[in-house]
Amino acid sequence: MTIKIQNKKLNLNKPTNIVLFANSNLDIEGLNKSTIHQLANSIKTSIKLNKNKIKDFFSFDVSSKEKVTIVKIKKEHISSNDNEKLGAKFLNFIQSNSLYENVFIDKNIKFNNQINKNFFNEFLSGLLIKSYTFDKYKTKKITNIFNINIHGNFKLDILQKNNKLKSLVDGVNFTKDLVSEPGNILHPDEYVKRIKKLKSFGLKVSILDKNKLKQLGMNALLGVGQGSIRGSYLAIIEWKGSSKQQQPLAFVGKGVCFDTGGISLKPAKFMEDMTYDMAGSAVVVGLMKTLALRKAKVNAVGVVGLVENMPDGNAQRPGDIVKSFSGKTIEILNTDAEGRLVLADALTYTEKKYKPKFIIDLATLTGAIIVSLGSEYAGLFSNDDKLSAELFKSGEKVGEKVWRMPLNDNYDKLIDSKKADMQNINYVGGAGSTTAAQFLQRFILNKTPWAHLDIAGMAFSKYGGALNSGGATGYGVRLLNQLIEDNYE
Structure with a gap:
């Protein structure tokens, strides 16, 4: 309509x-x-x-x-x-x-x-x-x-132009557009082109391509995309609405434009839904557009890793070991646990480059979070009580709810590897979402306040909800915008 x-x-x-x-x-x-x-x-x-x-x-x-x-x-x-x-x-x-x-x-x-x-x-x-x-x-x-x-x-x-509500609607709908596109259209190369267009709203956009990522040593991210004929990228979107001295707020998104599972191939049934596996990145991109449109009085940076996970003669194999941007090594036991590899390099890069006030990452990361929370709450994992409380309150306010899940050093033994510093999946069983978050936490090196939102159950809906009619929901844009408006402007 x-x-x-x-x-x-x-x-x-x-x-x-x-x-x-x-x-x-x-x-x-x-x-x-x-x-x-x-x-x-x-x-x-x-x-x-x-x-x-x-x-x-x-x-x-x-x-x-x-x-x-x-x-x-x-x-x-x-x-x-x-x-x-x-x-x-x-x-x-x-x-x-x-x-x-x-x-x-x-x-x-x-x-x-x-x-x-x-x-x-x-x-x-x-x-x-x-x-x-x-x-x-x-x-x-x-x-x-x-x-x-x-x-x-x-x-x-x-x-009115730059109105908060109109800007928010535009940002949410942009996120929905990105998530709704099929994988043959919105592959990483096309995604980069669309992000570059955001410059017209006053955003600074920088793109790190495969060659630059290789020079930087982002082998965890590159390993995921090496089986695809498409490029692999780290796209960086900056908004400066406050003083140059103010620490930016950082948002990191998983942008797996299509996820076959790689060599660890997914079942054919419902694989078409894996066009949605870039929803975390779409939330970050939509949020940055919203902040620019409404001229938010805050400094923010959005960092998204864009790849395609395909089974190919050059694809990453189970058993491979890669060295991440952080210097830590990862044994790849399952190529379908790829989102955490993309986020690992993006998180360390964001923390090191921008020294942000906090980092929030978003990803359709695990099916296990759907088992835990269904499609009512996103899973929240964090090293910071204050940030967690702010996210919970903002989620209640706008109806994009989060529920805090546990992190604990005792889970580390489930992802420790005998051959490398860690392995990318827990094969012992149980706590799938927590061990994935525990993995990500290892790439926050300087104790920056950090929160991980597993939005696998929230990014799209076959049945629709209060503010969506089915398909892409845009979940996360309103939540994070409210967080910023209430606490950081």
């Missing part, structure tokens, strides 16, 4: 769907003085007759041309996430009832004081996020257009 928001007066001579917001008592203040005052009695009568039927939304005809839809705003609709969810539910309502008409808000109709002053902007934000579709490759596209015509005293910040 295409959403168009514009300022336009209501024309009662044309068929129109008038959408009115009522408080929890179903009162619409200012209705008798509004532009639609001649319909006030009919509206009040319909509300009175159907009061027990009205939950969140209710639609009825008041004339041969005018349909009215009531949006009930409850007292608990005070947080931004509540308001966004209401906007998303409203979109579901108009779609299921085929109400593809104009939303009209009259300047004399006021909100009750119980409502968050940003309610309407947040409501529209949720509606816009929920309306996302990826139909780029369909020859017959859905052409439903939903016009939101605003005539009134609402300050529609979401329409």
Whole structure:
């Protein structure tokens, strides 16, 4: 569905769907003085007759041309996430009832004081996020257009350039676009081209290609991509919105554009979903775009490792030993435990190069986290209680939840190797997500506050959720944006 928001007066001579917001008592203040005052009695009568039927939304005809839809705003609709969810539910309502008409808000109709002053902007934000579709490759596209015509005293910040909500919607949708692309289109070479385009938003973009990575000794990352005809890269995106002296906040993402498992080949069933294995990197890229669009007053750096994991005559073998950028050696027992190898070099490089205030990495890293948490929470692993608490609070606030999982030195014995400093998988069994995080922690060399988010259960959904309709969810952009806004600006 295409959403168009514009300022336009209501024309009662044309068929129109008038959408009115009522408080929890179903009162619409200012209705008798509004532009639609001649319909006030009919509206009040319909509300009175159907009061027990009205939950969140209710639609009825008041004339041969005018349909009215009531949006009930409850007292608990005070947080931004509540308001966004209401906007998303409203979109579901108009779609299921085929109400593809104009939303009209009259300047004399006021909100009750119980409502968050940003309610309407947040409501529209949720509606816009929920309306996302990826139909780029369909020859017959859905052409439903939903016009939101605003005539009134609402300050529609979401329409303004650099507005926080609009910037966030753009960043989330960009992440969804990247995750939704098939592997034959968004391979590492194409991904780099799209990241370079972010320069137009004021971001500094640097690309380390295969030759540069080899010179730096990033053999853990390079080993994953050596079976592919595509390049392997480390893409670095910088935003400077504060003083040059301020330590940057660092975000690192796993960008395995397609993951066959390599020589340790995955089963064919559902392998097509492995186009989503770059979702961690897409969150980082979408977040950096959001920060640039809204001119965030913070310094931040996003670092993403971009590879393709393919089975080829030159592919990495089980049993290979590689030397990482950190100098530590890794025995490759399973080539399908590749994301941690990409992140290992990216984490050490980010810490050494930028000396950040903290590092947060995101990856669709393990199936084990889905066994643990399903698709309700991302797994949070961290060496820092303060950062963990901030992430948890921000996640609750925007509805992108995290749950802290354990790290402990006792798990190290499960990834210690007899031939190298460590092995890339725990073959003893159990604690798959924790041992993966324990592996990553070894590449944080200078005790920088660090958090790892395993988003394997959150990056995409076959069934949809409160703010997405299935497919790529964009999970993580809103979470990290809220973290920054609440704690670091």
